[in-house]
Amino acid sequence: MAEPRIDQDRLVDWASQAIGTPSFTGSEQAMAELMRETFLDVGLHVQWQQVEDGRANVLGIRDGVGGGPSLMFNGHMDTSYSGSEPWLRHVPGFQPSAFVEGGRLYGLGISNMKGALACYVEALRALADAEVRLRGDVMIAAVSGEIEKTQYGDAVGAEYRGYAAGSRYLVSHGGVADMCILGEPTESKLVLGLFGSLWLRISTQGPFIHTAFSEGKLSQNSIVRMRDVLDAVLEWIPSWEDDPSNAYRGAKAIVNVGALEGGFGWRVSRTPHRTDLFLDIRVPPTKEMAVARAQVMAMVRELAERFPEHGVEGEVYVTAPGAEIADDHALVGALEAAHSEVFGSAPERDVTRWFSDASVLSRYGIATVNYGASTGLLDTVKGENMEIDGLVKTAEVYARAAMKVCGVAE
Numbered sequence: 003m004a005e006p007r008i009d010q011d012r013l014v015d016w017a018s019q020a021i022g023t024p025s026f027t028g029s030e031q032a033m034a035e036l037m038r039e040t041f042l043d044v045g046l047h048v049q050w051q052q053v054e055d056g057r058a059n060v061l062g063i064r065d066g067v068g069g070g071p072s073l074m075f076n077g078h079m080d081t082s083y084s085g086s087e088p089w090l091r092h093v094p095g096f097q098p099s100a101f102v103e104g105g106r107l108y109g110l111g112i113s114n115m116k117g118a119l120a121c122y123v124e125a126l127r128a129l130a131d132a133e134v135r136l137r138g139d140v141m142i143a144a145v146s147g148e149i150e151k152t153q154y155g156d157a158v159g160a161e162y163r164g165y166a167a168g169s170r171y172l173v174s175h176g177g178v179a180d181m182c183i184l185g186e187p188t189e190s191k192l193v194l195g196l197f198g199s200l201w202l203r204i205s206t207q208g209p210f211i212h213t214a215f216s217e218g219k220l221s222q223n224s225i226v227r228m229r230d231v232l233d234a235v236l237e238w239i240p241s242w243e244d245d246p247s248n249a250y251r252g253a254k255a256i257v258n259v260g261a262l263e264g265g266f267g268w269r270v271s272r273t274p275h276r277t278d279l280f281l282d283i284r285v286p287p288t289k290e291m292a293v294a295r296a297q298v299m300a301m302v303r304e305l306a307e308r309f310p311e312h313g314v315e316g317e318v319y320v321t322a323p324g325a326e327i328a329d330d331h332a333l334v335g336a337l338e339a340a341h342s343e344v345f346g347s348a349p350e351r352d353v354t355r356w357f358s359d360a361s362v363l364s365r366y367g368i369a370t371v372n373y374g375a376s377t378g379l380l381d382t383v384k385g386e387n388m389e390i391d392g393l394v395k396t397a398e399v400y401a402r403a404a405m406k407v408c409g410v411a412e
Contacts, residue, residue: 006128006401008394014107016040017120017393018100021109027080028160030146030168034058034079037119037144044126046142053171057146057160061177063139064126070137070409071332074179074368075122075400076359078148078168081111095385108387117388118185118374118396119144125400138408143177145169150199150357152320165322169359173366181333181407182363183400185374187388190345190396191352192337193372194327195251197284199357200294201260201320204302206231207313210275224277225264227312231305232279235259238301242283250286250324253353258282284355287324295321325360327369333407337373340402344395349373373399 025033034050034057041048041062051059066072083090090096100109107117122142129136147167153159169177186193208224220226239257242248248255264277285294295318302316327334341349360370375392 004132006125006132006134006398006405008124008128008397008401010390010394012127013120013124013393013397014102014390016123017107017112017117018109020116020120021100021112022098024084024098025079025081025111026084026161027147027149027151027164028057028162030057030079034060034144034146037062037079040123041142044123045130046126049176051171051175051177053146053168054160057168059146059168059172059177060144061141061172063141064136066136066138066140066408067411068137071180071407072139072141073404073407074141074143074177074182075125076143076145076169076182076184076363077115077119077122078145078359079116079119080146080149080164082114082149083110085110090385093383093385095381095387097385102390103384105391106387106389107393108384110386112388113187113377113386115186115374117187117393121185121375121393121397121400124397125404128397128401129404134405135411136404136408137411139179140404140408141177141179143169143172145172145359148359152201154319165320165357166359166362169362173362173368178366179368181331182360182368182370183333183337183403184358184360184363184370184372185396185400186358186372187374187377188352188354188372189376190341190392191350191373192334193352193354194329194334195287195353196324196358196360196372197250197253197255197286197355198291198324198361199320199322200283200285200291200298200318202281202283202298203317203319204231204235204279204281204305205313205315206277208273208275211273213271213273216273219273224274227309228262228264228277228279230309231312231314234305234308235279235281247289248286250288251353253355255286256284256355285324287326291321291323322357322361323365325358325364325370327364327371331369333369333371336403336406337371337399339406340399343402344398
């Protein structure tokens, strides 16, 4: 039996096609069609899942001969940005047009996470080229709507339906496996656990009156009242971040003050009737979301008691739990062995505080490891990029891990 060999040119060519297929959240249909065509070309059985108008999931299945566990490669098609944002229009790597420079592939979505999708496809092509027969099924799930965003207020529509919207549809419509490799960019580290996310709105109230009649009422302004509440929240944040029950494998929790809204820019001749503060509170996978919700709402009640005139109220509007996998799981061992064979040394293990679809997959009993190449997101001059050699090596790790997990038929 031949060893799987990665075709670098083929990998880069397909990744470039993916970059050139825009797929901003809510508009993933064209990318889904590219995935379907690719899966058929590779000889996979294709399951098309129409999530809603203009967006779909595509599941490609390489049937095994039987007797081995099934493995899923999961990756989202939607990109964090469209490239048309005013602060990104001038950045070439955030445009849907691929180019190679200095051994790196640039283009919108390559790191998050079309590079991983390219590695999945190339891994299965390499297995087919080497005529490797596996006992268990291998599948690639290309999903819509993973990016951390949600509908809220006037922000309504498919472009705001993220936070694992596609993977939730996937697993409830047949897209399940024994285990999953999720190729989020992890710097080639094995991420065995990740934090979940809880989004909280805290509001203050005030009279809605004309500026001309607001004399002596500044302290009643909801924005001014929010100043008191924000100061109190900033006092509370360290108590959440430093609480040992919110830590996980040595990583502390974190809270982000994500947004502040109050009043109307087009009508500042009125005092704002309400001001909203939005928090992203990261929750360890060892804490139930119901417990976390109760704790943050207790904080909101304390604020209401502390500032009885401010009309303080709160609302939890996102609960995306974390995920973890056992250190001794077979998938962890397979990935460590495959990584060592390709890179010549064992991979590091890590915990992250970003979200991935492991949140949903793990709830369906699909043990999931996040493992992918470099992030490539930190170049603010040229934009998203990934090292081509890193993509090649990652694809080989995926192919070798599939052989170890699913079993090779003689």
